[in-house]
Amino acid sequence: MNKEERHAVLATYLRGVLGADDSVDIVAENRLTMGQSRAMFVLDLEYAKDGAAIQRKVVVRVEQWGHLGSDSENEVNIMRALHALDYPVAEILAYETSCDLLEQPFFVMDFMPGVSTFSEDTADEYIAALHRLHSIDATSDVFDFLEMPEAPHGAALQQVERWYETYRSHIVGEPSPLVEEATQWLRNNAPENDRVTLVHGDPGPGNYLYHDGHITAVVDWEFIHLGDPYDDWAYLIAMRGVAYLQEDDWIARIEKITGSEIDRPRLEYWKAVNFLMGVGIDQTSHRIYADHKNPAPNLLAIATGVHLSALRRLCDAIF
Template identity: 20%
Template structure:
């Protein structure tokens, strides 16, 4: 939808919802990736002596989303859980599930400062001091706080089920089974993924406990300034799972943006991150479990990349970005098999 069409729809709807005059002073499109659309909005609330301004972000779906992504309702509810758990994340403000307002469900959240691009976080000189002393402990500590959210602490039964409530004893089996199902739904064969899944079935780790997993915790999904971490974003792939999944995802080669020697997101070292996480969570990170979930993460991303390409090829949601992401599948396949070889040689 064009911004000139979107503006009056949002103004009229929020005026009714908040029972107060709402005028949009500025609205512009933000980069939202292949699945999401984000809009920065500056609002004028009320009139006369009660006048105030508010900067927010409207988040909604762009065309077809990945099969594993949450609905806007569930993503909003997860963001609320994270915010209440003390995670530094934008405050969730308002959820609209009625798709007739702007054509799809959406929610509003606090607008925070900072930048999330890999080049800025990994290479920009103004972050040199923060990279040395604060970035790793800040991110590790916030991830540990997110992982304090457990199924038994969530009262919203519908949300608990949507996050795929599970038992630690079967979680790894279920995760492998889900990947096989997604792989079978692709129109072409991927032998490297099949081989990797076979290895994973023979090398399954135990899961210590089930926690709320971000699902896409990586460089690019947190906002940072030279003053430090401003907030963690994008809970669309959140689910109940193993804490090692999030740690492994952040450590994946693909999220280092060329800074391969810094295995934590291109900016940190694994021992430092593991130690900072344990300082807050009082739970030690198991490097072998991280490697297992890193292999799993590469397979998930390989299949996800292929799914993105299929969105383009099928004509459901054509776009050069989707086609380009599809070309990355082979890279993840190669990395998964490299990690398996590394694990075998370590035995």
């Protein structure tokens, strides 16, 4: 689908979503990302509603053949629930589950101002936002679309099996014995559930926006689940945050803001789970590329070089 076709479809769709008097004009489009879990388009719109001229921006987030082993359903549900709690997320305006319009499911959300480049000045405020997420009552009925981990080891085992299954169901060729051994080690050494919270699943620099020195939105919720908050802290420290601050700096900030001392062995376990996650989701790129759904070279790079890097980190963490 080319740009003109996409705009024609979206203009008609958005007229109903926004309650426009007549047509919705898409006067500009900025394509934010393509090739990771979603394609992102910022649209500048002009339309009339109840006789008043309106100009606004919206963001259209489009799935890509199940890339990274996720879909939009939980992402949309959690954003709606958190927006109702005044948590910093964009408002969901519409969710289209079919592939009839843009060839993939997509959702439309309000545009939030800000940039995602890392600034150390916002690190503490972001940690506080993540801690606030972990402090929300995860047993509330508004989160009943998320699976509650079983006691005593479910928080860990649920994620280990999720990412192992993602790996096995998307692998091209033979499975790696290193992944098999590492997965079994994670099963055998799963810690007991300490407490179960909402877990973002992909936290850190690049996945929050800030403007004028303050957080405006936490973004990219496709990996939301109920689990161990150490899942998020490990991902922040060892994955998204590793290039920006030293581990001890992240830990000191987390301990200061949460008021709790970090359990280092528990943190190390969850680092390994997140490396398994990387191994698994990298293989979704391989499958999409091998099945000729998308010939983008970056998918092959993720499936090979990035995958091997994640596998090495997994092995270094365990063996």
